[in-house]
Amino acid sequence: MNVFHKKSDLNKAVNTFNSAYHTLGLVPTMGALHSGHLALIKQALSENNLVVVSIFVNPTQFDNKSDLQKYPRTLDYDVALLGTLTEGEIIVYAPTVDDVYDGNVSSSNFSFDGLEESMEGKFRTGHFDGVGTVVKRLFEIVKPDNAYFGEKDFQQLMIIRKLVEKHNIPVNIIGCPIYREKDGLAMSSRNARLTPEYRKAAPFIYKILKSAKIKFGTNSDIKVVEWVKSKFAKHPLLKLEYFTIADEETLQPIKRKSKSKSYRAFIAVYAGEIRLIDNIALN
Structure with a gap:
């Protein structure tokens, strides 16, 4: 499995597939992958010829620095887990912060027509500006035809759809059902x-x-x-x-x-x- 840490290398790899592959899917993650992520990726593989799985803990969407520091980072495990999927072609994009942000680690200011004002937006200051910034950046880097997001973060899903609409980004946003443990706990x-x-x-x-x-x-x-x-x-x-x-x-x-x-x-x-x-x- 190919793992790229630089967008320039990722772009070269994706471009080599363009002649043979027709649709490109993106599954953005922050790593520490589990069965819920795999369900998203399997759907993406079934609907695209090539899938990019991004693994990036985005600093701008954390309002709590301690939470950012403690967020699990398990790249080797994640890549091994992705290696168990044999249904299609996967490329992993696991960039550094500088590669994504070009040295300017800050959020842009977005308006999502009020979708951002309640719930997570109310309790996590600046969270959706950080989400909008990194997702827009990933779309610009990867240039996917389709992107997949879980409904556990339903507010985020709606905001990303609004982001695409307002900024005329040519990507189809696909929401996927919540994947749960046997006892009902939403996978996270x-x-x-x-x-x-x-x-x-x-x-x-x-x-x-x-x-x-x-x-x-x-x-x-x-x-x-x-x-x-x-x-x-x-x-x-x-x-x-x-x-x-x-x-x-x-x-x-x-x-x-x-x-x-x-x-x-x-x-x-x-x-x-x-x-x-x-x-x-x-x-």
């Missing part, structure tokens, strides 16, 4: 940092989301939110940061339930010092 690279005690407790998040979905069918959004908050207030280990029911298209908090709109519940929870997010479609 952060899960590896959970202590055994917190790992055992963490599936409570998805359990509550499933119950909230049922309750949303017969109760007001206010009652559902209050119920979720009460459940976490009683939990001995997990601390709720936010639980929001929002319009799936605008990501604005629900004001009055409408049968013509689709809603989704979003949640962020601290398991010790590890922050976990999840979401579920409600109707």
